[in-house]
Amino acid sequence: MKRPTQQDVAKRAGVSRATVSYVLNGLTDGYVTITEETREKVMRAVVELGYQPDATAQSLRSGTTNTIGLLIPDMHNPHYWQIASGVESELQTRGYDVLLMSASLNPERELHSVQTLSRRRIDGLILLLTYYDHLRHELEALVRQRKPLALIGTSASTVDIARTSYKAGAVAVMKHLLELGHRRIGLIYGGSLVYPEQGTDRLVAYRQGLQSAGIAADDDLIQYCGTTIDEGYKAASTLLGLATPPTAIITINDMLAIGAMRAIDERQLAIPADISVASFDDIAMSAYLNPPLTTVHIDAEELGRAATRLIFRRLQNPDLPPQETFVPGHLIIRQTTDVPKGRTP
Amino acid sequence: MKRPTQQDVAKRAGVSRATVSYVLNGLTDGYVTITEETREKVMRAVVELGYQPDATAQSLRSGTTNTIGLLIPDMHNPHYWQIASGVESELQTRGYDVLLMSASLNPERELHSVQTLSRRRIDGLILLLTYYDHLRHELEALVRQRKPLALIGTSASTVDIARTSYKAGAVAVMKHLLELGHRRIGLIYGGSLVYPEQGTDRLVAYRQGLQSAGIAADDDLIQYCGTTIDEGYKAASTLLGLATPPTAIITINDMLAIGAMRAIDERQLAIPADISVASFDDIAMSAYLNPPLTTVHIDAEELGRAATRLIFRRLQNPDLPPQETFVPGHLIIRQTTDVPKGRTP
DNA sequence: TTGAAAGCGCTACCAA
DNA sequence: TTGGTAGCGCTTTCAA
Numbered sequence: 239m240k241r242p243t244q245q246d247v248a249k250r251a252g253v254s255r256a257t258v259s260y261v262l263n264g265l266t267d268g269y270v271t272i273t274e275e276t277r278e279k280v281m282r283a284v285v286e287l288g289y290q291p292d293a294t295a296q297s298l299r300s301g302t303t304n305t306i307g308l309l310i311p312d313m314h315n316p317h318y319w320q321i322a323s324g325v326e327s328e329l330q331t332r333g334y335d336v337l338l339m340s341a342s343l344n345p346e347r348e349l350h351s352v353q354t355l356s357r358r359r360i361d362g363l364i365l366l367l368t369y370y371d372h373l374r375h376e377l378e379a380l381v382r383q384r385k386p387l388a389l390i391g392t393s394a395s396t397v398d399i400a401r402t403s404y405k406a407g408a409v410a411v412m413k414h415l416l417e418l419g420h421r422r423i424g425l426i427y428g429g430s431l432v433y434p435e436q437g438t439d440r441l442v443a444y445r446q447g448l449q450s451a452g453i454a455a456d457d458d459l460i461q462y463c464g465t466t467i468d469e470g471y472k473a474a475s476t477l478l479g480l481a482t483p484p485t486a487i488i489t490i491n492d493m494l495a496i497g498a499m500r501a502i503d504e505r506q507l508a509i510p511a512d513i514s515v516a517s518f519d520d521i522a523m524s525a526y527l528n529p530p531l532t533t534v535h536i537d538a539e540e541l542g543r544a545a546t547r548l549i550f551r552r553l554q555n556p557d558l559p560p561q562e563t564f565v566p567g568h569l570i571i572r573q574t575t576d577v578p579k580g581r582t583p
Numbered sequence: 584m585k586r587p588t589q590q591d592v593a594k595r596a597g598v599s600r601a602t603v604s605y606v607l608n609g610l611t612d613g614y615v616t617i618t619e620e621t622r623e624k625v626m627r628a629v630v631e632l633g634y635q636p637d638a639t640a641q642s643l644r645s646g647t648t649n650t651i652g653l654l655i656p657d658m659h660n661p662h663y664w665q666i667a668s669g670v671e672s673e674l675q676t677r678g679y680d681v682l683l684m685s686a687s688l689n690p691e692r693e694l695h696s697v698q699t700l701s702r703r704r705i706d707g708l709i710l711l712l713t714y715y716d717h718l719r720h721e722l723e724a725l726v727r728q729r730k731p732l733a734l735i736g737t738s739a740s741t742v743d744i745a746r747t748s749y750k751a752g753a754v755a756v757m758k759h760l761l762e763l764g765h766r767r768i769g770l771i772y773g774g775s776l777v778y779p780e781q782g783t784d785r786l787v788a789y790r791q792g793l794q795s796a797g798i799a800a801d802d803d804l805i806q807y808c809g810t811t812i813d814e815g816y817k818a819a820s821t822l823l824g825l826a827t828p829p830t831a832i833i834t835i836n837d838m839l840a841i842g843a844m845r846a847i848d849e850r851q852l853a854i855p856a857d858i859s860v861a862s863f864d865d866i867a868m869s870a871y872l873n874p875p876l877t878t879v880h881i882d883a884e885e886l887g888r889a890a891t892r893l894i895f896r897r898l899q900n901p902d903l904p905p906q907e908t909f910v911p912g913h914l915i916i917r918q919t920t921d922v923p924k925g926r927t928p
Numbered sequence: 929t930t931g932a933a934a935g936c937g938c939t940a941c942c943a944a
Numbered sequence: 945t946t947g948g949t950a951g952c953g954c955t956t957t958c959a960a
Contacts, residue, residue: 243954255932260930273930276929300936319661323659323685337650337680337681471871500871523868528873588937589937601949608940621946637936642952644952
């Protein structure tokens with residue numbers, strides 16, 4: 239059984255297609271008027287047939303799709319899901335839908351996704367990334383077509399952006415650890431090979447923190463790895479196996495911290511008595527880990543909502559100058575960093 | 584600047600629209616042939632203009648959208664993301680996209696979502712739920728229109744389903760705990776009020792397990808609550824505050840377990856020495872909790888992939904009888920239940 | 929107050 | 945080998 243069309247409704251109600259459209263769409267402006275009788279005939283036919291307007295045809299006609307594209311780097315990090323959740327909830331209240339795509343940490347897929355999204359005439363695009371040279375061409379085309387485009391990230395941008403920063407948080411983390419007396423601080427710098435810039439802000443703060451405390455950098459203390467819990471686990475294992483292991487480990491996101499904590503537990507080391515851990519993102523479970531994780535909180539849902547609001551602002555007013563919403567982060571000291579080492583030389 | 588249409592390409596290449604279509608779509612069947620010269624002219628125009636076919640128009644024309652709808656109950660549970668991730672990855676390899684909707688644990692929203700999805704002429708729908716009376720009407724319409732529809736859940740179904748079961752796992756959990764000597768076992772039964780059936784399988788196994796061990800049921804030991812970590816935390820607190828608290832707690836999913844473990848830690852009780860915890864789902868972080876969580880593993884990504892494969896199977900062959908793919912669960916004993924209580928009477 | 933018809937961008941049939 | 949054109953389902957202008 240095929241789905242009924244407007245035509246079917248019209249026939250059944252004994253009116254023309256246009257009339258059906260009028261009835262359903264609240265009469266174009268205010269010029270067209272419909273008898274209550276006609277209205278009822280039409281509505282009855284609609285119900286009887288279970289008619290639902292075809293969104294595809296409406297889109298072709300109107301040029302809009304009531305859909306916003308959302309491109310996230312990877313589906314395995316809760317932080318991204320929290321952002322997605324914020325986007326979804328904000329869109330839901332406005333009657334828009336999400337077309338979700340994952341770049342799967344792969345620039346080619348990412349490019350492909352943007353292309354697909356743009357062929358689909360989405361009404362706006364929200365993009366999560368820090369590095370987008372490979373998308374420049376596509377994104378510029380989108381901007382030329384006046385498609386609302388909002389970034390979510392940490393870098394400065396010439397297009398609308400919901401921006402957050404790990405910088406102040408990273409500085410606070412370093413200050414905190416140094417004050418606790420840590421002198422050997424490891425950094426687990428996990429990320430996709432293709433987005434190496436991803437955690438630069440945290441790396442820079444780490445280096446500067448050490449420097450300003452007069453501590454010589456030790457490259458062994460920086461572990462580069464991937465993005466999964468397991469890679470955090472391995473990176474931490476390497477750090478712990480060092481001749482003189484660190485007394486504190488910073489991971490650039492909470493997923494890595496979870497892995498690192500596991501590695502520490504397995505070596506029968508106590509957190510924070512033997513070794514402290516600090517991280518970034520504050521995903522939902524971080525407060526519930528054992529012990530609860532010291533981390534830099536970023537309100538990810540708000541980041542998603544903010545980006546969505548940027549999209550709608552631009553939809554309403556395409557000529558605005560580039561907008562930026564800033565969502566600050568802040569250090570939450572929980573119990574992975576509680577015990578002063580009393581080692582200040 | 585508007586986006587270029589096929590017409591623009593045709594004009595620039597000095598050919599007709601049809602020719603452009605032929606060139607781009609590999610010549611309808613094999614009947615139409617195009618000179619290499621024409622082909623090149625067209626391709627050049629395409630590149631120069633940055634032309635991309637309008638998916639909206641293609642959809643209207645073809646009746647297909649290359650999009651599968653995915654409806655999940657809630658965006659806050661990693662278990663659902665894992666499923667979504669499986670769906671997404673399977674679709675990605677086939678060139679399809681996901682239109683993601685969340686029911687936000689709200690049946691009205693869920694109904695609305697299904698309606699939206701169906702207006703959009705998605706090529707198939709994957710639905711995560713156990714209870715769907717309120718959707719019956721819509722889903723039947725979809726089936727009549729021969730839209731591939733796949734459920735993901737635990738119940739029997741008359742439509743295609745990627746089915747899993749907590750039952751055997753729940754029985755194994757009870758057996759395990761009873762063998763460890765536990766006599767007072769608490770159950771944290773969290774779920775949305777609107778899907779009360781959600782965890783029935785686990786509840787039944789719990790009751791039967793107790794009964795077959797000759798242990799009288801104690802309603803105080805069953806805590807009903809919501810779906811969040813925090814509600815798991817509160818429910819566990821209630822259990823621990825009982826005059827004679829349980830020596831083991833089962834939560835019906837890992838999110839609740841995380842909260843429960845926190846509540847136990849805060850009371851300075853040791854897991855599993857003082858109290859054991861067992862759960863269901865085995866979300867990614869469960870193996871990395873401290874201590875690692877004993878839980879019934881469900882391969883959520885596979886569940887998502889399986890449902891997706893069902894969709895495509897039906898797309899190819901709409902007349903198949905209802906299909907079912909079963910994804911088994913199994914108990915993974917980690918360290919939240921390790922220590923025998925030695926209390927067997 | 930209602931209906932006819934153009935046209936959104938595309939594909940594919942038929943004719944040239 | 946290429947072009948003309950109908951029609952997918954809808955909205956909206958114009959005419960009746």
